[in-house]
Amino acid sequence: MRVSEQEVERIANLSRLKLGEEKKDMQKNLEDVLSHFDKLNELDTADVKPTAHILPVENVYRKDEIEPSMDRDILTSNAPQKEDGCYIVPRIVE
Amino acid sequence: METYKLTLKQTLEKLKKGEVSPSELTKNYIDRIKSVEPDVDALNETEFDEAIKKAKQMDKKVEKGEGGILAGVPYILKDNMCTKGLKTTCSSKILNNFVPPYNATVVDKLEFQGAILLAKANMDEFAMGSSTENSAFKKTNNPFDLKRVPGGSSGGSAASVAAGEAAFALGSDTGGSIRQPAAYCGVIGLKPTYGVVSRYGLVAFASSLDQIGPLTKTVEDSAIVLSAIAGHDKKDSTSIEMKTHNYTEGLDKEIKGIRIGVPKEYFKEGLSADVKASIDNAIKTYESLGAVVEETTLPTFDYALSAYYIISSAEATSNLSRYDGVKYGYRADEFSDIVDLYKQTRTEGFGKEVKRRIMLGNYVLSSGYYDAYYLKAQKVRTLIKQDFDNIFEKYDLILSPTTPAVAFKAGEKEDPMAMYMTDIYTVPINIAGLPAISIPCGMSSENMPIGMQLIGKPLSEKTILNAGHIYEQARGSFPLAKL
Numbered sequence: 001m002r003v004s005e006q007e008v009e010r011i012a013n014l015s016r017l018k019l020g021e022e023k024k025d026m027q028k029n030l031e032d033v034l035s036h037f038d039k040l041n042e043l044d045t046a047d048v049k050p051t052a053h054i055l056p057v058e059n060v061y062r063k064d065e066i067e068p069s070m071d072r073d074i075l076t077s078n079a080p081q082k083e084d085g086c087y088i089v090p091r092i093v094e
Numbered sequence: 095m096e097t098y099k100l101t102l103k104q105t106l107e108k109l110k111k112g113e114v115s116p117s118e119l120t121k122n123y124i125d126r127i128k129s130v131e132p133d134v135d136a137l138n139e140t141e142f143d144e145a146i147k148k149a150k151q152m153d154k155k156v157e158k159g160e161g162g163i164l165a166g167v168p169y170i171l172k173d174n175m176c177t178k179g180l181k182t183t184c185s186s187k188i189l190n191n192f193v194p195p196y197n198a199t200v201v202d203k204l205e206f207q208g209a210i211l212l213a214k215a216n217m218d219e220f221a222m223g224s225s226t227e228n229s230a231f232k233k234t235n236n237p238f239d240l241k242r243v244p245g246g247s248s249g250g251s252a253a254s255v256a257a258g259e260a261a262f263a264l265g266s267d268t269g270g271s272i273r274q275p276a277a278y279c280g281v282i283g284l285k286p287t288y289g290v291v292s293r294y295g296l297v298a299f300a301s302s303l304d305q306i307g308p309l310t311k312t313v314e315d316s317a318i319v320l321s322a323i324a325g326h327d328k329k330d331s332t333s334i335e336m337k338t339h340n341y342t343e344g345l346d347k348e349i350k351g352i353r354i355g356v357p358k359e360y361f362k363e364g365l366s367a368d369v370k371a372s373i374d375n376a377i378k379t380y381e382s383l384g385a386v387v388e389e390t391t392l393p394t395f396d397y398a399l400s401a402y403y404i405i406s407s408a409e410a411t412s413n414l415s416r417y418d419g420v421k422y423g424y425r426a427d428e429f430s431d432i433v434d435l436y437k438q439t440r441t442e443g444f445g446k447e448v449k450r451r452i453m454l455g456n457y458v459l460s461s462g463y464y465d466a467y468y469l470k471a472q473k474v475r476t477l478i479k480q481d482f483d484n485i486f487e488k489y490d491l492i493l494s495p496t497t498p499a500v501a502f503k504a505g506e507k508e509d510p511m512a513m514y515m516t517d518i519y520t521v522p523i524n525i526a527g528l529p530a531i532s533i534p535c536g537m538s539s540e541n542m543p544i545g546m547q548l549i550g551k552p553l554s555e556k557t558i559l560n561a562g563h564i565y566e567q568a569r570g571s572f573p574l575a576k577l
Contacts, residue, residue: 003457014456015411016418016436017449029450030457032511037400040470043477050472051479053302053332054527055289060331074195078422087420090432 003030098126098258099574102167102315105261109156109166116152116166120145120210123168123260127213130257130577136234136250137259138173139181140213148210155208164322165208170254170263173214174221175306176295177201180211184297185229186219188417188424188443198295199330200264200306200323207322212260215250219445220414221271221299223247224516225507228447233504236279237575238542242501245275245516248309252279255309256575262319263309268300269402270496270520272307273532277545278501280534280572282562283309284316287552288527289334291320292327300409301332303402303524313533313562317341320555334553344556345563350384352561355489359395360519366499372536372544373495379568380493385561387493390485394478398522401478403514404458404471405525411455417443450510475525482526486551491561494519496532496545519547529555533562534572543572 008027012019019026072085081088097105097119108114114122124142131137145168155161171177174184176194178201183189201211218228226234226249234249236242237257244253248265252275255263265272267285276283284307291306298304308319318341325338356377361370377387419425419439426438444452458467485492497519507513523530528549535546546565550558 007457008453011453011456011460014460015449015452016415016433016440017444017452018437018441022446022449026450026453029510030453032509033403033454033514034457036511037404037467040397040400040474043394043397043474045470045473045477048473048476050469051475052472054475054479054525055332055334057289057332057334062328070195076421077195078192080419080423080425089420090429090435092432 002034003027097122101311102261102318103312105167106318112157116149116156116210117146119166120149120168120212123212127259130259133240133577134235134237134253134257134259135232136216136244136253136257137170137213138183138185138216138231138250141180141211145210145212152208152210162207163318164204166210167208167261168210168212169204170213170215170251170260171201171211172217172248172251172263172265174217174266174297175200175264176297177211177214180214182214182297184220185217185231186443186445186448187230188440190230190424192423194295196295199292199327201295203323209322213254215248215254215263217250218247219448220297220410221247221266221268222410222447222451224270224274224513225502226250227504228445230445235504236501237577238280239501239540242503242542243278245278245501247271249275251309252276252281252283255279255281255311257577262315264306264323265309266296266304266306267524268303268406269524270517272309273496273520273530273545273547274517276309276532277496277534277543280543280575281309281311282313282316282531282533283307284320284531285523285529286320286324286555287334287529289332290324290336290529290553290555292325292330292333294327294329298413300406301413302409303406313531313559313566314342314345316531317345317559341555341559344560347560348384349561349564352385352491353489354380354385354387354491354493355390355485356387356493357392357395357485358389359392360494364498364515364518365495368538369495369497369499369544373493373546376535376546376565377493379565383564383568390489390492392481392485392522394474394481395522397474398478398525399514399518401471401474402521402525403454404467405475407451407455408459408468409455411452411459414448414452419443447510478522479526482522482528490557492549494547494549496520496547500538500540500542500544523549528552529558531558531562533566535569537573
């Protein structure tokens with residue numbers, strides 16, 4: 001097996017996902033797709049530069065001028081839990 | 095008046111002459127939607143009250159000859175483009191209650207030109223899919239055969255245009271998600287050059303590949319809509335510095351002597367006989383119109399699908415890490431701590447295919463695998479772009495089938511790899527950032543539409559629209575779905 005059960009668990013943790021019963025299926029899916037990717041090894045890319053971005057744009061800046069921000073109440077209007085303009089989450093720091 | 099059968103161009107002419115008002119047009123489309131939606135099920139949310147209000151405002155403007163190039167025209171928007179005050183769900187449970195506080199730039203542009211939003215269209219969840227079967231809410235049915243898929247991920251948008259639910263729709267295309275459903279549903283689907291249409295307000299899937307584009311009944315209609323939505327946007331730093339063009343200019347130019355390359359790799363095993371026959375006919379039509387059509391080659395064709403799935407999954411996993419139950423969207427009811435909040439929320443909120451791609455993306459980016467997969471795919475991307483550049487040194491355009499076969503039956507492609515393979519002809523174009531359009535060119539023996547793809551050099555939308563329009567005139571009218 002190219003992708004061990006431990007690997008699947010590690011990746012699930014990185015992805016912030018819980019797999020449960022789907023773990024075996026997910027393992028098989030990953031295996032299937034990754035083995036297709038092996039085909040790329042047929043290409044010699046030793047001297048090829050990677051393309052991260054297809055357009056010839058670099059460092060698009062804007063002037064450092066203050067513009068009004070969106071109203072905080074509007075921005076937090078979709079929050080599942082909020083108070084005093086802040087988002088409520090479980091305690092993070094003991 | 096069955097105004098829903100008219101093209102956008104014809105509709106604009108009738109509005110100008112006063113033969114129909116925006117309110118009558120809107121009412122007509124609303125009636126049409128109510129009549130066909132039980133069969134097609136293309137729409138997530140309808141905005142009829144708002145549309146009727148807007149139409150009344152446009153009545154006065156259109157009467158005075160004012161109001162923009164789409165004044166009074168109703169349209170449908172794929173549900174991954176933000177609409178202020180109206181739900182935008184990406185057909186996902188994790189955003190099923192999300193109401194954006196702002197409009198996508200394309201929505202602002204369409205509003206500026208006087209268009210009227212009718213509804214948000216169903217799609218594959220987060221644009222991940224090729225059949226709209228990955229929607230968390232419902233399946234959409236192909237208007238030409240309700241037992242078949244409309245394609246995806248812009249299946250709702252394509253089906254809605256094919257069913258006459260609006261004068262045009264907008265979709266998004268990352269690996270073929272406008273062009274493939276356009277081919278399956280017998281409509282025109284255009285993906286502009288990367289950077290021509292602003293992605294601000296388009297919920298991101300793969301940021302270096304995503305583009306918004308129109309789904310319409312004719313090539314001229316496509317040119318009109320593109321004129322309304324293209325142009326530089328300072329809110330999208332990947333948008334090209336360019337002014338908005340009138341893309342309808344030069345549509346009727348003669349195409350004698352135009353050089354068209356047909357890559358032989360598109361005609362290997364896997365291409366259905368019906369599609370091949372239609373494409374061969376289209377080539378003959380082009381030759382009769384004076385085009386020079388020759389076989390060419392795209393040597394890295396076989397590697398494009400793998401490169402695409404590595405790059406798009408890697409970008410997607412990063413883009414989808416924002417869905418955490420904290421700022422907006424779905425939040426799990428029970429969780430033990432902050433990390434559990436994230437895990438429970440995402441596990442309950444995301445569908446199977448989305449989870450697969452998130453996992454795949456994190457795998458190819460994780461330490462130990464980054465070089466072998468992600469970096470490798472980026473290098474292959476360079477080679478694919480070079481292959482296209484080489485072809486465009488000799489040819490003005492590339493012609494190919496849009497898909498290997500016609501729309502498949504619902505539930506037929508259960509294996510993820512089989513589903514991914516339906517995009518094999520469209521993904522190379524996104525990798526290279528090129529403009530491409532799918533145009534109906536025939537019907538299969540099962541009476542399903544077949545699409546032909548025209549691909550151009552970067553920023554050559556006018557060339558592909560011109561070549562497409564001239565072909566369309568020569569082809570004649572295309573059958574409408576019998577709904």
